[in-house]
Amino acid sequence: MSVSVFMPAHITGFFSIENNDNPLKNGSCGVGFLLDRGVKTTLKNSSEFKIDVNQGSDIVINEVLKYFNIEDSFEITQDIQFPIGAGFGTSAASALSLSLALNEFFDCGYSKNECGQIAHKAEVSLGGGLGDVIGQTGSGLVLRTRPGAPGVGKIKSFEEDIYVATKFFGKIDTASVIRNPEHKKIISVNGRKCLDSFKKNSSVENFLRLSYEFSLNTKLMTNEVQSLADYFNSCDDILGASMAMLGNTVFAFADNESSLKKLNIEGMNIDKLYTKRQS
Structure with a gap:
């Protein structure tokens, strides 16, 4: 069995x-x-x-x-x-x-x-x-x-047909961040503002914009992640990009896989959003 x-x-x-x-x-x-x-x-x-x-x-x-x-x-x-x-x-x-x-x-x-x-x-x-x-x-x-x-x-939940690119640059110790009083205060103040804004406009585009702002305002985004996220955000076919919380990883959304593949970024993975209708 x-x-x-x-x-x-x-x-x-x-x-x-x-x-x-x-x-x-x-x-x-x-x-x-x-x-x-x-x-x-x-x-x-x-x-x-x-x-x-x-x-x-x-x-x-x-x-x-x-x-x-x-x-x-x-x-x-x-x-x-x-x-x-x-x-x-x-x-x-x-x-x-x-x-x-x-x-x-x-x-x-x-x-x-x-x-x-x-x-x-x-x-x-x-x-x-x-x-x-x-x-x-x-x-x-x-x-x-x-x-x-x-x-x-x-x-x-909001079910969307979206492709997601991710690239991993290294580990971040989650416990060291979420248990640090100074980090906790900055994260929670900015997180609640983003949450209020998303509730008013629960679109994919707003999620991506708020995620990027959050990662900058909390100073959690590393230079290498920001550099790649900014590149993604400059591309016409990319919906938006930001940093995975909490990890030294960038993610980017696109409507189709080809928009991500043609960027030819070394070490990048492409997945789809998981939805229960496909499980």
Whole structure:
């Protein structure tokens, strides 16, 4: 017997940190989007307990396993399809896909929201992204209007047919940013302004404009990301570009794949927005 669960990557464009002593309410508000690649977790029967992850460590897996009382031997395989620590929400996708897979494989009887809450608590305890788990329960462009775990926070999805280019320049330690008091204040003030503006005009173009402004005003954008984002933004066929929060990664939107391919940028990946209608 085997069970596989896929969870899409999630990139945030802008956000505000909304801390709470209750880990289920601890989170962020903001807007992000999902990609059609992410993390695939597969569980299967085995004579001994095994973990096989194609990159990174097993720290997220072990954190999620704390919430499941499982004594049987089995094998966990994870295919992480984007760089770790680059703003793709891979740790959240790892935690959420594993939680859902464990629930199905061992017939634990948890609801999808309860599985999401386990993944969210794992993320909070490890200092990961505060809004990725609930974002990954959405589709396309995802607005997070109330912070917290699935079933506690609140989201709204906007399904769009958009191609997304990404280029990764290096890791950023998410925990060091979201736990720094000075960073938290600057991020949250600017994030709330962007959120209010997006709610008034929930278009792709406005999301891209606000994301770029947020990355500049918070001084989170690195020089190499800004240079490439500015180049994308100067191209007629590109809808807009900004920085993945939080990762040293640039993203750009276009209506068609050819607009991105013809730029011939070395090391650039092209994906589509993930929508539930295609899953």
